[in-house]
Amino acid sequence: MPMDVIDLRDFYGRRLGRVARQHIGRRIQAVWPDVTGLNVLGLGFATPYLGPFAAKAQRVIGLMPARQGVLHWPSEGKCLSGLVDERELPLEDESMDRVLVVHGLEASEALRVMLRQIWRVLAPGGRLLIVVPNRRGLWARREATPFGHGQPFSRGQLTQLLRESMFSPSTWEVALFAPPFDWRPLLRSAGAWERVGHMLWPRFSGVILVEATKQIYAATPLPVSQKVAQRVRALAPLPAPARSVRSFDES
Structure with a gap:
């Protein structure tokens, strides 16, 4: 069962989550x-x-899928987050240049439909970057982290899925080689684990990152339905959170 936004927020608020964020973000x-x-x-x-x-x-x-829930982001100022149906993104055709998917693909109940929606909203020449748990890695086997929930992937599975959805994989990266345990001495050496892991056992990373480009031949974008257009107009910001909520942008 996938984690909800409270579980995800709490994970990134812990030491292990901050380390994961640092290395994946890099x-x-x-x-x-x-x-x-x-x-x-x-x-x-x-x-x-x-x-x-x-x-x-x-x-x-x-944008966060309805089954997961949504949190106000950023913690201060104008809200830039919203709750959506991943099968009908409330965005116009070819309106985005970059799409980053994290904690999304492995938990989706409609993988190909979601990727089709991403294809629709990406501009020509747009790029998609997906972060998913590695089927061979330790992180996919530990349910105490978000990467231990949902469906993990291999590089071959991602390649096939993307090509079937009219994307062409172009760049591959890996991250998270330290064991997924919230133990301070282990986390202090996470940087060393990353360097050694990239050199010696890249196939056993905790996550796989793949960038893909939009293929624009052999198909045309799906039209935005009236229902989606209505959602674009109806999408409203969340109320500002209490001051006690920790910001993800804090170091």
């Missing part, structure tokens, strides 16, 4: 070093990784 930034002037969408529970994009991107929003 790989995301390596794939997308510059988003100046672009529209960026985070889908699933991607908000812990969207902060670095906010200063440069033209627009950054975080």
